Amino acid sequence: MNALLSTPLFGILISLITFEIGYLIYSRTKITLFNPLLISIILIISFLMRFNISLDDYNKGGQFVSFFLGPSTVILAVPLYKKINLLKKHSLPILIGITGGSFIGITSVIILNYFFGLDASFNASLVPKSVTTPIGVEISKQLGGIPSITVAAIILTGIMGAVIGPATLKLFRIKDKIAVGIAIGTASHAIGTTKAIELGETEGAMSGLSIGLAGLITVFLAPIILKVLSVFVQ
Template sequence: MKEFICNPIFGILISLIAFEIGFFIYAKTKLAIFNPLFISIILIITFLTKFNISLENYNKGAQFISFFLGPATVILAVPLYKKIKLLEENALPIIIGITSGSCIGITCIIFMCYLFKLDRPLNISMIPKSVTVPIGVEISKQLGGIPAVTVATIILTGIIGAIIGPFICKCFKIKNKVAIGIAIGTASHAVGTTKAIEIGETEGAMSGLSIGLTGLITVFIAPFIFKIFNTFL
């Protein structure tokens, strides 16, 4: 049994089983709170803690899943390609929306961290909360953050966005499909995009576009905004 736990297959198998259970629960309930990723995280943590299995043993296999996060994001270009004409017609509003959303998101998280007097490393680690894990981790490393905290923040942001994003759009009576997709994708990256795809093809395509552009914009403006806050606060 110990040999199996130390085998990379163990981490992959546990991850897949946990996600399938989470997906089954979500499919049965259709409640956003039962997001498959959220459920699988709880199940894996509970399992590892209950049986006293180290994170190192689990991560021997789980790291391979993490490796494919980047390439897997490319598949989101498929629905975008189908809506290329819509993208051309709304290019300027889309770019402005994603840029302003990214700037506001970064500014808000830095301001809140200063308001609650969090340590500088924690502050930096939370800045790339709205981009995908591969991009967010690199930004965090370059700025001097803690990658583990960054990953946790990104996952939490995505889950919360997927849960409350559609609800907020309904509350503010936002019905434009492009606007909904851009808002969800810019705020909650790939996890939110899975929800946007459920809402509609156009929403999913626009959300997928937002992931790439938000990541690119964050890479350039995050250090600049952080320096401004360091200067005046």
């Protein structure tokens, strides 16, 4: 066992096995709350705690899984390519929608952090909660945040978006497929996009588009908004 722990194979294997268990549970139940990623995280943490295995031992292989987070988002361009004419036709409202969603996501976090009395590093860590993990971690570092908190916030935001996003849109009677995809992708990045793909090809394509654009927009907006609002909320 100790020999296995000393190799990257352990982290890779436990990540793949727990995710497959999570996916099996989700595919059988179709309950959004049973997100494969959430189940995988719970199982990994439980396993490490039960057998007193350190995070460093897990990360010998887990870091390789994290490395592929960035390249894996490229596959989201496939449904977008299929709907490229739709994108060209509605480019302006799509851009406005993603920009507006990113702006609201950033400002709401800063304002809520002020009311709850959280410190500056925690504030910076939560600002990029609605962008995909590779981009969010870099934004967090740029703003002086704590990457581990950022990753946790991104995962939680994505799962919440996948769970309550469709129901919220239905509640407000938002039925346009483009609007649905943009809303889910901008608010809850890749995890939400997996749910958008289930809703339809158009929703998935627009949600996939939102991931990249929302990340790019957040890179530029987050430092500016954080600096401006910090003057008023201090």
